[in-house]
Amino acid sequence: MWRNAITTITTCFLLGTTFTHWIADHNVLWRSPLTPAALETSIRYYALVGSGVSALGWVYLGVGAASILAAATRLVTGWRGQSGEVLFDGASLLLLSSIAYNQAFEVFPTLHSIPSPLPAHLTESESFGPLATAVRDLANDNIITAVMLTGVVFLQAGRSYATRTSSEGDGPVMMPDTTQSSALSSSASSSSGTPKPVSERHATPFRELTEDEAMEIAMLPESNGVPQPRRVQKLAHKSAK
Structure with missing residues (x-):
């Protein structure tokens, strides 16, 4: 149960940190028409994030590693038949592994490719085109990451519901009332010992x-x-x- 709590809490933390990038991603994804000023705002935001304190990156990596480790150990425990839901745990581990791969090989290299400090007149520089492409890729990766993290949260909720339902189904088995059944059988046997007259047997088969x-x-x-x-x-x- 504690592994499920760790996976859920760490996933919610990662989902919240991904949502913070929406202040820059909405300029790239949902603004129409897309202006150079909106792209410049997103580029400067990600340049600030990439040049931030390295300890924040290690915290992000540590939380992600804890989430993957908790899901993996829960999957191994469930695979051995010790109160586990293999379907939910396996799907959660697959999504978390995909997120880790995307962050390691797509997000971090793109984020560190944005220089800091940026030119004063960014829209007029030659690097504006590649940087605009980079922030578009980061916005798309953040959307993909948010969707997969939301899927992990729903999988953990489904796992908790399935576990609770199975535990409620294993309740005490009600034994039949032997006193009442014996009384009914004795009354039936006593009534069968005195047959009715033929004139009263209206339902007798042929x-x-x-x-x-x-x-x-x-x-x-x-x-x-x-x-x-x-x-x-x-x-x-x-x-x-």
């Missing part, structure tokens, strides 16, 4: 009558002038002999 039943039917008075069946009369006459 079958061959016994001699006793034929005699009992033969002694019944004819109702409404309807004679008794010939088969019953023959059985009654045969049993009388």
Whole structure:
């Protein structure tokens, strides 16, 4: 359970740090028409981020490593059959590994390629075109990273729900009431020991009558002038002999 909490907390932290870049990314992705001034604002923002304190980068790397390690150990534990959800853990680890690869080989090299300090008249310099392409790539990478981190959060939520549902399903098994069942069986056996007269057996299926039943039917008075069946009369006459 604590591994799940570590993965969720670290993922939310990384998602929050990715959302902070929106102040520069919206100038590149959603502003229309895209002006050189908007591109210059994004370039200067990422130049400031790339030349920042190196300790912040190590914190970012440490949080990402903790998230990947927690997801990996949870996957190994679940693969061994020790209360784990392999589907959710494996998908989370795959997304986190993809994010790490994207950050290591796409985001960091592009971020460090932006020089600092920048020229005073950036839009008029020769490096403006490559730098504009770089901030576009960074904005796209940040969108991809945010989507994958959101997927990890949803996977962890689904894992928690699946674990809770399975634990609630393993509740105590209700044993049947043997006293009530024995009373019902005893009453059924006692009632079956005293059969009803033939005249009251309205729901008896069709079958061959016994001699006793034929005699009992033969002694019944004819109702409404309807004679008794010939088969019953023959059985009654045969049993009388």
